[in-house]
Amino acid sequence: MSASVSSVARRLGRFRRPSVIPGFGLTLGFTLTYFSLIILIPLIALAVRSAGLGPEGFWKAATDPRVLGALRVSFVSALFAAAVNVVFGTLIAWVLVRYRFPGRRIFDAIIDLPFALPTAVAGIALTAIYAPNGAIGALFAPLGWRIAYTPAGIIIAMIFIGLPFVVRTIQPILEEVSHEVEEASATLGASRLQTVTRVILPSLMPAILTGFALAFARAVGEYGSVIFIAGNIPFVSEIAPLLIVIRLEETNYAGAAAIASVMLIISFLLLFAINLIQAWSRRRYGYGN
Amino acid sequence: MATKLTARRKRRISPTSESRPVQWLLIGIAFLFMGVMLLLPLYAVFHEAFLKGIGAFFTGLAHKDAQAAIRLTLLVAAIAVPLNVIFGVAASWAIAKFEFKGKAFLITLIDLPFSVSPVISGLVYVLLFGAGSFLGPFLKSYGIEVLFALPGIVLATIFVTFPFVARELIPLMQDQGTGDEEAALSLGANGWQTFWRVTLPNIKWGLLYGVLLCNARAMGEFGAVAVVSGKIRGQTTTMPLQVEMLYNEYNGTAAFALASLLAMLALVTLVLKTALEWRFGQEIAAGANH
Numbered sequence: 001m002s003a004s005v006s007s008v009a010r011r012l013g014r015f016r017r018p019s020v021i022p023g024f025g026l027t028l029g030f031t032l033t034y035f036s037l038i039i040l041i042p043l044i045a046l047a048v049r050s051a052g053l054g055p056e057g058f059w060k061a062a063t064d065p066r067v068l069g070a071l072r073v074s075f076v077s078a079l080f081a082a083a084v085n086v087v088f089g090t091l092i093a094w095v096l097v098r099y100r101f102p103g104r105r106i107f108d109a110i111i112d113l114p115f116a117l118p119t120a121v122a123g124i125a126l127t128a129i130y131a132p133n134g135a136i137g138a139l140f141a142p143l144g145w146r147i148a149y150t151p152a153g154i155i156i157a158m159i160f161i162g163l164p165f166v167v168r169t170i171q172p173i174l175e176e177v178s179h180e181v182e183e184a185s186a187t188l189g190a191s192r193l194q195t196v197t198r199v200i201l202p203s204l205m206p207a208i209l210t211g212f213a214l215a216f217a218r219a220v221g222e223y224g225s226v227i228f229i230a231g232n233i234p235f236v237s238e239i240a241p242l243l244i245v246i247r248l249e250e251t252n253y254a255g256a257a258a259i260a261s262v263m264l265i266i267s268f269l270l271l272f273a274i275n276l277i278q279a280w281s282r283r284r285y286g287y288g289n
Numbered sequence: 290m291a292t293k294l295t296a297r298r299k300r301r302i303s304p305t306s307e308s309r310p311v312q313w314l315l316i317g318i319a320f321l322f323m324g325v326m327l328l329l330p331l332y333a334v335f336h337e338a339f340l341k342g343i344g345a346f347f348t349g350l351a352h353k354d355a356q357a358a359i360r361l362t363l364l365v366a367a368i369a370v371p372l373n374v375i376f377g378v379a380a381s382w383a384i385a386k387f388e389f390k391g392k393a394f395l396i397t398l399i400d401l402p403f404s405v406s407p408v409i410s411g412l413v414y415v416l417l418f419g420a421g422s423f424l425g426p427f428l429k430s431y432g433i434e435v436l437f438a439l440p441g442i443v444l445a446t447i448f449v450t451f452p453f454v455a456r457e458l459i460p461l462m463q464d465q466g467t468g469d470e471e472a473a474l475s476l477g478a479n480g481w482q483t484f485w486r487v488t489l490p491n492i493k494w495g496l497l498y499g500v501l502l503c504n505a506r507a508m509g510e511f512g513a514v515a516v517v518s519g520k521i522r523g524q525t526t527t528m529p530l531q532v533e534m535l536y537n538e539y540n541g542t543a544a545f546a547l548a549s550l551l552a553m554l555a556l557v558t559l560v561l562k563t564a565l566e567w568r569f570g571q572e573i574a575a576g577a578n579h
Contacts, residue, residue: 016389021470022480027383031395034376038447039401042413049416088322095319099312107320109563113327115502116555116562118509119407120529121548124536125330128337128545135329160326179305186304195305221406224511224529228536241408245516248415257416260409267404275397 046264049257061258069235070243071262077151077239078219081158082166085215086208089166096167097174111168114161119224126157127229149231154239157225162215169211170204177203206281213274217267334552337545349535349543350550357523358531358547364439365514365527366507369446373503374496377454382488385462386470396459402451410448411516414441437519442527445513450503457499458492461573465491494569498562505558509551 016024050058061067096108114122128134130148132141137148147153177200185195201208223241231237240263247256307315338346349355380399384392402410418425418435428435435441469491473483489496511529518525526534528551535544565573 016387019387019467020474021386021467021483022474023382023484024387024389027379028387028389031376031380031383034372034379035398038444038451039398042417042448045417045422046409046413088319091315092319092323095316098306099316101316105563105567107323109559110323110327112559112562113331113555116505116509116558117331118511118529118548118551118555120511120532121334121509121551121555122330124532124544124548125333125337128333128541129329135333136325160330163326182305192304192307217404221404221409223406223408223515228533241406241512244408244412248412248516251420253416253419253421256412260406260412263406264409267406271404 043264046257046260049254050261053254053258057254058258058261061255062262064255066234066238067240067243067259067262070238070240070259073151073154073236073238074220074240074263075266077154078158078216078222080155081162081219082212082216084155084159085162085166086212089163089211089215090170090204090208092163093167093170093174097171111164114164119161119222120228122160123157123225123228126153126160126225130156130229148229149237151230151237153229153231154226154237157229158219158222161222161225162219165214165218166208166211169214170207173204173207203285206277206285209277210274210281213270213277217270217274221263221267331552331556334545334549337541338549340545341542345542346546346549349540349546352543354523354526355531355543355547358526358528359550361439361442361524361526362508362528365442365446366504368443369450369507370500370504372447373450374454374500376451377458377499378496380455381458381462382484384459385465386467399455399459400452402448405448407449407510407512408516411445411513413448414444414517436517437521437525439525441517442514442525445517446507446510449510449513450507453503453506454496454499457495457502457573461492461495462488494565495573498565498573501558501562501565505555508554 053061092111096104096111127148130137130153132138132146132148134148137146140147145152147156181199181203182195185199186192190198221241223239223245226239227242230239230242232242240259244256244259247253247259306312338349380395384396415436416422418428418441425435433440435444469487470483473487474480478486508527509529510527511533514527515530515533518527518530520526520530520534522534528547532544532548532551535541535547
């Protein structure tokens with residue numbers, strides 16, 4: 001009996017472990033077909049179109065000064081926004097997990113608003129608020145500071161869409177940090193501040209880094225919420241996704257594909273970095289998903 | 290003496306928490322940040338929508354282009370969401386109920402669309418079906434338009450909402466294991482009966498949760514759809530695209546009126562999502578991180 005099972009396993013080339021449950025071929029086949037049609041083949045089309053430029057043409061399209069300017073605007077703004085989100089996202093996660101106050105669960109639910117609110121809606125709403133005659137814009141206008149239609153506006157929009165990534169990454173990890181290490185730290189004479197900065201924060205570090213990377217990756221690719229508030233001036237406030245759209249409108253498909261390829265390569269490197277952080281964190285702290 | 294000591298101990302704060310003033314300060318900062326960054330934009334949408342009165346609000350919504358945009362958005366979601374549900378269920382069945390090589394890699398691949406900029410998600414279909422491609426002219430010769438038409442909008446929407454259902458169901462079904470299904474099969478049920486009567490009831494709340502998130506994104510998607518739609522007024526403009534058009538034409542009231550419908554959709558989604566988390570937390574917990 002066991003001999004026949006193992007021979008079946010061998011015949012399957014050990015690709016999968018035998019099971020009495022039916023439907024493996026059907027479901028995996030459908031999954032792979034659907035994935036190929038929707039995701040893989042279109043991405044290959046992008047690679048083929050970029051490769052069609054040849055190495056020299058690709059390099060020229062990717063290092064065009066306006067392209068470099070747009071990439072710089074996207075990445076630098078995303079970096080700022082993710083940094084702000086790490087600070088306030090960690091603080092919000094801390095408050096939500098550790099303290100009890102009225103309205104906490106509603107507060108917790110509202111954190112997901114940027115996931116649910118369509119980006120174009122967020123974009124025009126933020127513009128209305130931060131424009132020189134808007135609720136917050138009007139506060140800064142007398143000082144000569146403009147937020148909407150400047151790079152500052154881009155960062156505001158990116159903070160908005162990135163916040164839940166940081167909070168939702170840190171929250172479950174913070175819930176699992178055991179109170180015993182804090183008690184140990186306190187009994188050994190550490191002040192509360194020392195305990196927080198030297199015991200708790202280091203164990204949250206992988207989650208904070210992952211949250212940062214997720215918020216950063218999202219902000220780099222963001223389009224809808226940014227373009228209304230950005231001003232869209234080349235070299236100053238023109239983001240890379242917008243330049244892709246502009247290249248498409250000029251029917252410069254290869255140029256658009258080149259920018260997209262550069263952005264995708266960087267996103268995939270980021271994704272890889274996130275996986276490395278989580279693998280490291282699993283080994284070091286025993287958590288990470 | 291003894292009572293005095295316990296009274297003092299009661300007033301002292303725990304060594305593993307912060308003092309009250311520090312707690313209230315941190316809570317205050319969190320509330321302020323959330324109020325300014327999240328609630329103010331939400332309020333602004335409704336404020337701007339009703340700025341010129343309720344009449345102007347309804348005039349904006351009653352316009353035939355707005356009506357067409359609403360219908361198109363509902364139609365696109367009605368096609369894209371069920372397809373992603375079928376995919377999500379199939380993928381999680383294959384991944385959670387079987388052990389096979391390359392499974393971890395497949396899970397990573399399913400999440401891939403989340404790390405692609407929405408604009409690029411639309412661009413790939415322009416490259417695949419647009420001028421200078423092989424497929425576009427071929428399909429056109431049979432009278433099938435993909436770009437600047439419904440199929441392109443649906444494809445771009447499916448791309449950006451691809452992982453939503455699958456990523457909720459995979460961890461949930463992995464947690465549940467295969468015991469229930471094996472029991473059903475050993476009692477003589479066939480595969481479909483097992484799925485409909487055993488697996489589906491087990492995953493229904495998690496599935497609903499995934500559908501909710503998938504639908505919100507499908508109806509609200511902007512970047513990917515903007516690239517493939519061609520923005521033909523009254524024909525290929527979804528609600529978010531119509532919002533952009535009206536806004537760029539300085540028709541703020543109509544833009545915000547339509548935007549407020551989308552904001553309502555977001556609020557309803559959040560309320561239902563939160564209700565599901567509170568009521569059925571255990572049954573959707575495995576995958577619930579957002």
